[in-house]
Amino acid sequence: MKKYLREIEVSGLIxxxxxxxxxYIWSYQYGVWPCGLGLLLLLLIFLYKAFHWKEYExxxxxxxxxxxxxxxxxxxxxxxxx
Numbered sequence: 001m002k003k004y005l006r007e008i009e010v011s012g013l014i015x016x017x018x019x020x021x022x023x024y025i026w027s028y029q030y031g032v033w034p035c036g037l038g039l040l041l042l043l044l045i046f047l048y049k050a051f052h053w054k055e056y057e058x059x060x061x062x063x064x065x066x067x068x069x070x071x072x073x074x075x076x077x078x079x080x081x082x
Contacts, residue, residue, distance in 0.1 A: 005045060012041030016070050023077045031077065039070055 019035025046063045049056035 005048065008041055009045050012038045012045065014038070015041065020070075020073055020077070032074070035070070035074055035077075039067065039074070042067055042070070 015034045015038030017038075019031045019033070019038060021031070022034060023031030042063065046060065046067065049060050049063070053060060
């Protein structure tokens with residue numbers, strides 16, 4: 001899995017950005033799935049790197065901030081849809 005970390009990370013970021021963009025353009029119900037899948041991929045990468053903390057310490061701190069920001073944006077979108 002180590003050799004595919006970068007590809008999974010980029011895929012997660014692209015899906016998350018697409019989901020946020022789709023939510024703004026069309027509606028929440030269309031954007032939540034790509035955003036959720038992207039967050040799930042980012043979470044997978046974060047968990048892998050968390051078990052190898054010493055090797056990926058700097059990146060893990062960045063991931064914590066990125067995932068929290070994405071979750072906050074997703075919740076704002078959910079509240080806006082109501």
